[in-house]
Amino acid sequence: MPEIFGFDSFSPKEIAERVQSVGVAKARLPLLSMIMLGILAGAFIALGALYFTLVTSDAGLGFAASRVLGGVAFSLGLILVVVAGAELFTGNNLLAMAWADGKISTAEVIRNWTVVCLSNFAGAAGLALLVFLSNHPAMNNSAVALQYVKIAAAKCALSFGAAFFSGVLCNTLVCLAVWMALAGRSVVDKAVAIVFPISAFVAAGFEHSVANMYFILMGLLLKGHTAAVPNVDAITWAGFLGNLVPVILGNLVGGSIFVAFIYYVIYRRGTKA
Secondary structure: OOOOEOOOEOOHHHHHHHHHHHHHHHHOOOHHHHHHHHHHHHHHHHHHHHHHHHHHOOOOOOHHHHHHHHHHHHOHHHHHHHHHHOOOOOHHHHHHHHHHOOOOOHHHHHHHHHHHHHHHHHHHHHHHHHHHHHOHHHHHHHHHHHHHHHHHHHHHOOOHHHHHHHHHHHHHHHHHHHHHHOOOOOHHHHHHHHHHHHHHHHHHOOOOHHHHHHHHHHHHHHHHHOOOOOOHHHOOHHHHHHHHHHHHHHHHHHHHHHHHHHHHHHHHOOOOO
């Protein structure tokens, strides 16, 4: 008989069991399915980033209100990933739990992370191109375009250390959001579990690798169409890689060690199930 926790949610121990079983299924997806679901996730996170940019482009909002409301808007991305179904590199860092328990191999984990990360990039890049061609950034007298360039410039100007540690903090919260969403049984449960940790990382300005794929690509597309922005010269392909490499590494540490491995030690280490 399943353990009753709270109202009708799964208990933390049951979540750990679900994360492990889901991890095994994700690691063994057929390649085409993995690629298509990865592309969807990249586009979903990009939609959340689009929503965030629209909100934060409103100069009439105060700093805290802009960050928090933008963070709530950005939560759309992970809600789509979890409810509609998609494969997101940052969330899939939780595969480390199934790996630590010996349920999947190192090769399976690396295959999943590599394929999904590249597919996420394809989805984010595809949506960036569609948004650019749609003339959406011209909204609010091109304030949306200006905001994209400001965001991209700030990200490309980050030092390696700042990007890495910001990535750690980001994906700790992202994987906690995914973890808590697995406690829920309804769409409402999952959405509520996702909104608070996701809006917190966004409001705090932490770095999410897949979102940055979209933000910086939009900056590259738009930097010639906006007024002067501080650090705009940092928006280059070198700046893109200079941000993405430390952020991906930080995301890996935050999700696989600070969430998956810690909960593995608490709930799964020494079990035979």
